[in-house]
Amino acid sequence: MSIVDYPAKQAYQRGLKWLVGSAVFAVVGVGGVLGYDIIQNRPPAPISAEVIPVKLGDVENRINEGGILELGGQRSIKSPEDGAVENILVQVGDRVTQGQQLMSLRNPNQQTILQKKQLDIQKQEIIVERHRQEVTEAEEQLAAAQRQLQIDQAQYQQELASKKAVKDLTIQRLESQVNRNRQKVEEAEIELAAAEEKLASSRELLERGFVAQQEIERGEESVRQQTTALRNAKHDLNTTLMELASAKAELITVSTTVNTSPVVESEIRLRQAKTTLRQSISELERLQIEYQEEALKLQNFVITSPINGVVLNINVKAGDGLNRGHDLITLGDPNQEIVRLQLSTLNAVQVRQNQLARITEIGPNPEVFIGRVDQVDLATRQSEGNQDSGSGQASVFATVKLDRPTGRLIPGSPVSVEIVLNQRENVVVLNTELIQRDRDSRYVWVLDDNNTAQKQPVTLGLEGLIEVEITSGLNSGDLVISPPFNQTLEPGKVIVHEPQ
Numbered sequence: 391m392s393i394v395d396y397p398a399k400q401a402y403q404r405g406l407k408w409l410v411g412s413a414v415f416a417v418v419g420v421g422g423v424l425g426y427d428i429i430q431n432r433p434p435a436p437i438s439a440e441v442i443p444v445k446l447g448d449v450e451n452r453i454n455e456g457g458i459l460e461l462g463g464q465r466s467i468k469s470p471e472d473g474a475v476e477n478i479l480v481q482v483g484d485r486v487t488q489g490q491q492l493m494s495l496r497n498p499n500q501q502t503i504l505q506k507k508q509l510d511i512q513k514q515e516i517i518v519e520r521h522r523q524e525v526t527e528a529e530e531q532l533a534a535a536q537r538q539l540q541i542d543q544a545q546y547q548q549e550l551a552s553k554k555a556v557k558d559l560t561i562q563r564l565e566s567q568v569n570r571n572r573q574k575v576e577e578a579e580i581e582l583a584a585a586e587e588k589l590a591s592s593r594e595l596l597e598r599g600f601v602a603q604q605e606i607e608r609g610e611e612s613v614r615q616q617t618t619a620l621r622n623a624k625h626d627l628n629t630t631l632m633e634l635a636s637a638k639a640e641l642i643t644v645s646t647t648v649n650t651s652p653v654v655e656s657e658i659r660l661r662q663a664k665t666t667l668r669q670s671i672s673e674l675e676r677l678q679i680e681y682q683e684e685a686l687k688l689q690n691f692v693i694t695s696p697i698n699g700v701v702l703n704i705n706v707k708a709g710d711g712l713n714r715g716h717d718l719i720t721l722g723d724p725n726q727e728i729v730r731l732q733l734s735t736l737n738a739v740q741v742r743q744n745q746l747a748r749i750t751e752i753g754p755n756p757e758v759f760i761g762r763v764d765q766v767d768l769a770t771r772q773s774e775g776n777q778d779s780g781s782g783q784a785s786v787f788a789t790v791k792l793d794r795p796t797g798r799l800i801p802g803s804p805v806s807v808e809i810v811l812n813q814r815e816n817v818v819v820l821n822t823e824l825i826q827r828d829r830d831s832r833y834v835w836v837l838d839d840n841n842t843a844q845k846q847p848v849t850l851g852l853e854g855l856i857e858v859e860i861t862s863g864l865n866s867g868d869l870v871i872s873p874p875f876n877q878t879l880e881p882g883k884v885i886v887h888e889p890q
Contacts, residue, residue: 462726578620738786
């Protein structure tokens with residue numbers, strides 16, 4: 391190689407390097423662009439997630455409480471009075487019938503009190519009998535006085551009638567005499583008028599001279615005589631009229647007297663006797679009531695069963711002394727089992743009568759029994775064990791009645807009670823963990839026919855503790871995706887899952 395060719399060769403080599411470098415840079419640039427495009431446009435990687443098919447089921451809203459089991463009608467019979475246990479006729483576990491004698495008590499003073507009451511009654515019965523006799527005697531005296539009064543009244547009426555008849559005859563006689571005297575007056579008036587007329591005629595004749603003066607004198611004498619006769623007749627008439635008026639006005643006096651005093655006095659004695667009898671009878675009734683009360687107390691010393699049931703507990707033994715109100719024996723009806731609950735006020739407002747309840751015994755291999763809410767108190771009470779504490783929590787007492795006796799649960803044992811507040815049956819049900827929340831909306835991830843995830847809005851109904859009712863948005867058979875913890879679901883992502 392000549393000195394002239396050496397520089398040319400070096401220039402050729404430098405050009406070749408630049409050419410190769412440019413080609414490599416171009417190849418790398420094109421490859422980067424293609425690689426970026428492949429990375430950006432490649433399909434997303436599939437996500438492995440659990441897919442859950444939607445099914446129909448039941449949803450419940452329930453609360454859980456603890457309670458104590460009791461038998462129906464369970465009660466403790468208490469001592470009615472102070473005394474002592476004389477005899478116990480039953481044992482724990484015995485079945486008893488209503489009215490069956492369970493035990494007998496004794497009270498030495500009670501029999502003495504009863505005997506004294508009996509003596510008081512007998513004394514009072516004698517007093518009542520004596521007062522009853524006094525009433526009978528008073529009635530007889532009153533009857534005798536009334537009979538005598540009737541006799542006196544009859545005699546009085548008889549004499550009165552007799553004297554009235556005499557008076558009537560006298561009046562009739564005077565009336566007849568008045569009539570006769572009145573006729574005499576009329577006759578005297580006629581005769582006087584005739585005499586006066588004759589005298590006037592004689593005077594006219596005297597003036598004419600046909601009669602003598604003697605005739606006039608005889609006429610005047612006749613007029614005087616007739617005037618006197620008329621005056622006497624009128625006097626007799628007036629006298630008779632006065633006698634008639636006096637006879638009519640005259641009171642009839644009867645010698646027979648009617649004395650009513652014995653009757654009045656007898657009536658007063660009878661009323662007093664009856665009042666005394668009533669008071670003594672009232673006193674007798676009072677003593678009889680007291681006797682019955684004492685006898686009832688004596689009967690109370692025989693303790694009988696108020697129900698058909700079983701003996702749960704006997705709190706005394708023969709010979710024990712008792713105070714009034716001391717617990718003797720506890721009974722219950724094994725055909726009825728109830729659970730007594732103390733509900734918190736928050737839970738109590740949700741509990742209603744006849745709600746379904748599930749009772750579970752506490753212990754290994756627990757069995758569940760069905761019942762219903764039987765009663766819920768309307769007022770709160772201080773929780774047992776906190777009654778002496780001012781900070782005791784208020785609670786509401788309630789009872790749950792089992793549908794049928796279990797024959798297994800022991801009275802007095804604690805149980806767990808699940809009360810179903812609301813229930814929806816045969817509806818679309820989903821686990822609450824699958825529900826996604828976006829502000830006020832609710833949705834789930836569903837698997838479409840292309841095995842990709844899609845958002846599905848849903849409407850919730852009754853919400854339970856772990857399940858919720860879906861009222862719209864899902865149907866039975868739809869597939870819901872359970873979002874994985876370490877990956878985020880997006881619409882369109884491919885889901886890999888095991889076939890259900």
